[in-house]
Amino acid sequence: MHKEIQIKRYLPEEHAEPFWQTFRVPYDETTSVLGALNYIKEELDSTVSFRWSCRMAICGSCGYMVNGIPKLGCKDFVRNYPAALRIEPLAHFTVERDLMVAMDEFLQHLEAVKPYLIAEPSEPHKPHRQTPAQLAKYKQFANCINCGLCYAACPQFGLNPEFVGPGAIALAHRYNLDSRDQGKAKRMPVLNTHDGVWSCTFVGFCSDVCPKGVDPAAAVNQGKVESAKSMLIQMFRGGA
Amino acid sequence: MAYKPNLQRTWWLQHRFFRAYMLREATVLPLVFLLCSLLAGVYSLTSADAFIAWQGFMAKPWVIVIHTLALLASFYHALTFFQLFPRVMPIRLGDKSVPAVVMIAAQWSGTLTVIALFLWLFGGGL
Ligand code: SF4
Ligand code: FES
Numbered sequence: 001m002h003k004e005i006q007i008k009r010y011l012p013e014e015h016a017e018p019f020w021q022t023f024r025v026p027y028d029e030t031t032s033v034l035g036a037l038n039y040i041k042e043e044l045d046s047t048v049s050f051r052w053s054c055r056m057a058i059c060g061s062c063g064y065m066v067n068g069i070p071k072l073g074c075k076d077f078v079r080n081y082p083a084a085l086r087i088e089p090l091a092h093f094t095v096e097r098d099l100m101v102a103m104d105e106f107l108q109h110l111e112a113v114k115p116y117l118i119a120e121p122s123e124p125h126k127p128h129r130q131t132p133a134q135l136a137k138y139k140q141f142a143n144c145i146n147c148g149l150c151y152a153a154c155p156q157f158g159l160n161p162e163f164v165g166p167g168a169i170a171l172a173h174r175y176n177l178d179s180r181d182q183g184k185a186k187r188m189p190v191l192n193t194h195d196g197v198w199s200c201t202f203v204g205f206c207s208d209v210c211p212k213g214v215d216p217a218a219a220v221n222q223g224k225v226e227s228a229k230s231m232l233i234q235m236f237r238g239g240a
Numbered sequence: 241m242a243y244k245p246n247l248q249r250t251w252w253l254q255h256r257f258f259r260a261y262m263l264r265e266a267t268v269l270p271l272v273f274l275l276c277s278l279l280a281g282v283y284s285l286t287s288a289d290a291f292i293a294w295q296g297f298m299a300k301p302w303v304i305v306i307h308t309l310a311l312l313a314s315f316y317h318a319l320t321f322f323q324l325f326p327r328v329m330p331i332r333l334g335d336k337s338v339p340a341v342v343m344i345a346a347q348w349s350g351t352l353t354v355i356a357l358f359l360w361l362f363g364g365g366l
Binding site: 012013017091133203221222 | 241242247257261265324330334335337
C-alpha cells in the first residue's frame with residue numbers, strides 16, 4: 001500500500017517562501033506518521049527536517065499539524081487517513097526549517113509559571129509523604145510532556161502570543177495542587193493577569209488534541225476560579 | 241531566518257470544533273435581543289399607550305421568531321455549560337471524585353424543576 005504525503009517545506013537558504021512537496025510512501029497497518037517521515041528522510045529526500053526522539057509519546061518533540069490538526073507523529077498512524085496526508089509545522093509557532101518550530105515562546109511561558117516544587121525543606125533527608133488522595137488531585141496534570149500541541153490548537157494563543165497558554169497553565173495548576181508545594185503565591189501573579197488565565201475563552205480544542213489526557217482547558221478554567229479567589233483576597237487585604 | 245504564518249480572520253471556519261465554539265458564543269445574540277425587548281417592556285409601563293404598542297411589538301411574527309431562537313440558544317448554551325462545569329469545578333468526596341454524568345444530570349434536573357415550578361406558578365393564570 002502506498003500513500004501520498006505532502007510536506008510543507010521551508011528551506012530558507014534556497015527559497016524565501018515555504019512550499020509543498022509530495023512524496024509517495026509505502027505503509028502498512030503499523031506505520032506511524034513519524035515512521036513515514038523517517039522513510040522519506042532515509043529513502044527519498046534526506047534534506048527533510050523534523051524533530052523526534054522517543055517515538056513513544058514521551059519526549060514530546062514530534063508535534064506536527066496533520067491535515068490541519070495538531071498531532072504527535074509517533075502516536076498518529078497513516079492508516080487513520082483515507083486520503084492523502086498534509087503535514088505542516090505546528091501552528092502558531094515560528095517556523096525555523098521544514099517541520100521544525102522554535103519552541104521559545106512556549107518555554108518562556110513555562111519558565112514564568114515556575115513549574116517545579118517550591119517548598120521549605122523542613123526536615124532534610126526525610127521523605128515528604130503524600131497520600132493517594134493528595135496525589136489524585138494533580139496527577140492528571142502531571143502527565144504533560146510539553147509537546148506544545150495545545151498551543152497549536154489554541155486560537156487565543158494564535159491571536160496573542162503573550163497568552164501564557166494551556167500547557168504552562170496546566171503545569172502551574174499541577175504544582176499549585178500539590179500538597180508538598182508552597183509556591184502558589186509566586187505563581188498566581190502570572191496567572192491573574194489578562195495574559196494569564198483570563199485570555200482563555202474555553203474554546204476547549206487544546207484538551208481534544210492533548211495526547212496525554214491532561215485536559216489543559218480544565219486546568220486553565222480551574223485556574224480562573226483560583227485567580228478570582230486570590231484577587232478577592234488581595235482586594236480585602238487592601239493590597240495591589 | 242524564519243517565518244510565522246498569521247492566523248487568518250476565518251480561522252473559526254476551518255474546523256468543525258471551532259464552528260461549534262462560535263455557535264456557542266453566538267447564542268448571546270438572540271439573548272441580547274430578548275433582554276432589550278424585556279427592558280423596553282419595563283419602560284413602556286410608564287404609559288398605557290406605550291404598553292399597548294409594546295404588546296403589539298411582542299406579537300409580531302419576526303419578534304416571536306427571534307424570541308424562540310433565544311429559547312433554543314439558551315438551551316444550547318446550558319447544554320455546553322453543564323458539560324463544561326464538572327471540568328471547571330470538580331467535586332471530590334473523600335477519595336473519589338463525583339462522576340461528570342452525575343453532575344450534569346443534577347444540573348438538568350435543577351433546570352427542569354425550576355421550569356416546572358414556573359409553569360405551575362404562572363402557567364395556570366395566563
Ligand atoms: S497539556 Fe497536553 S498538549 Fe499541552 S503540552 Fe502538555 S501534553 Fe502537550
Ligand atoms: S518521538 Fe517522542 S513524543 Fe513522539
